Amino acid sequence: MDRRINMKIVLKQKFPFYIAIGTFFLALIIAGCAPGKKPFGYHLLKINEKFVDENLIKEEWVRFYEQHRRDAGMHRKPLEEVNHIFINTVIERVLTELYISNRKDIVVSQEEVSNYIDKYVKPSYYAMLDEHSPIPESYKDIQIPPSKFEDTRSFLQRLRTLPEIARKYEISVSKEEINNEYEKQKMANVLVIGRILVTSNQPSKFVDEIEGKIKSGANFAELCRDYSLDQETKYSGGLVGNLRNLHLIPHLENNLDKIKKGELLRINPDKKSITFILIEDIVPFYHPKEEIEQILLLQKFATSDAFKQWIGELKNSNKVEIMDPLYKVFQVYQDGKYAEAGKLYEEIYQKNKTAPHFLSQGIECYKKASNWKRVIQLCSENENRFPGLRLDYYLIKAEAFFRLNKTNEALAFLKKAEKEAGNNSLNIGRVAEAYFGLGFTNEGIALTNSIH
Numbered sequence: 001m002d003r004r005i006n007m008k009i010v011l012k013q014k015f016p017f018y019i020a021i022g023t024f025f026l027a028l029i030i031a032g033c034a035p036g037k038k039p040f041g042y043h044l045l046k047i048n049e050k051f052v053d054e055n056l057i058k059e060e061w062v063r064f065y066e067q068h069r070r071d072a073g074m075h076r077k078p079l080e081e082v083n084h085i086f087i088n089t090v091i092e093r094v095l096t097e098l099y100i101s102n103r104k105d106i107v108v109s110q111e112e113v114s115n116y117i118d119k120y121v122k123p124s125y126y127a128m129l130d131e132h133s134p135i136p137e138s139y140k141d142i143q144i145p146p147s148k149f150e151d152t153r154s155f156l157q158r159l160r161t162l163p164e165i166a167r168k169y170e171i172s173v174s175k176e177e178i179n180n181e182y183e184k185q186k187m188a189n190v191l192v193i194g195r196i197l198v199t200s201n202q203p204s205k206f207v208d209e210i211e212g213k214i215k216s217g218a219n220f221a222e223l224c225r226d227y228s229l230d231q232e233t234k235y236s237g238g239l240v241g242n243l244r245n246l247h248l249i250p251h252l253e254n255n256l257d258k259i260k261k262g263e264l265l266r267i268n269p270d271k272k273s274i275t276f277i278l279i280e281d282i283v284p285f286y287h288p289k290e291e292i293e294q295i296l297l298l299q300k301f302a303t304s305d306a307f308k309q310w311i312g313e314l315k316n317s318n319k320v321e322i323m324d325p326l327y328k329v330f331q332v333y334q335d336g337k338y339a340e341a342g343k344l345y346e347e348i349y350q351k352n353k354t355a356p357h358f359l360s361q362g363i364e365c366y367k368k369a370s371n372w373k374r375v376i377q378l379c380s381e382n383e384n385r386f387p388g389l390r391l392d393y394y395l396i397k398a399e400a401f402f403r404l405n406k407t408n409e410a411l412a413f414l415k416k417a418e419k420e421a422g423n424n425s426l427n428i429g430r431v432a433e434a435y436f437g438l439g440f441t442n443e444g445i446a447l448t449n450s451i452h
Contacts, residue, residue: 185286195238
């Protein structure tokens, strides 16, 4: 009998190999709030013998979720791989912050943070307000989430540190790239803050009279209250915030560099009304070219192989320990440490005994590590727990006994598998394939003939 092995028995998947990120995120929130449960991120990662703050991990998970929630490719990945990608983003952040904190020459004051927020962040938030949002009198009055201050500090620290590292790795930015980004920002990052007064276009003398009052310096808010037909702005002084969001004033976009603060525009959008537009303020919030160069260098470096190399060097010079096997196992498997990966999957399964996926993965790891005795043991321990997978376990045990040169036992489990397959032609085909694959040709032929 030819006992050459020409096939590989793989556990048939009857359970999903991935959990959609949105569902997983919700599960984490629920788990973190459940009585008696440890909050998400608790003792998940240790760097230099110190546990990483769970709040930082939660914060990174929210960013990670927002970044990937519409990423179909990420949703299709196994949970172990998603966790691997996520935990590495946390490690990168912590190691980068640790490096910067050790650089005594890098100091960002609270005043610098506040100035940056006033100059760039608040205008960008104000620019995103639409007609359904409450609009403050000044863009400087807009409320910024407290977390944004720390984010800004971190950004400024990186901006002062990482570009110089990028240059050491010979990463550069061309003048063309800088100029293109500058022109792009110059067009996009300008607030045109204004007020509007909408009135009927008849009689024309009445309209001219209102225009004259505005030009002579009359209180625009009072004129709105007395004459404006637009109920949404009539009692708010006509304030509409960023005029560029209205999309009804092509004159603005076409002549952005010519419009002046204090200018009064008069347009006739629907032939039935006249809209007066008072340009109250013009606020550019684009970066100068020297800052754009630094920002582009930072962006290039963060997505480069050089950054991965630099992080790798930081990992080697710091002690990084992933404490949860569900976040550790993917990398261990990728490194070819199959026996260790099998143990990690067993540990995961012990915490999630209703999820046979982890058990199945552990069995596959032990197969790759040629630990056939452990494969047999795990299949035997769980074939009654998951009767729907019993056929799979019989086939795997048959291969395991065969690998241990116990052909009689291998044949016996193939016979059990044949009985378990019943009249299901698909399952009978799988068993026949196993017969042939393990060299039991006569039995394979007999079973194949029985279904024809």
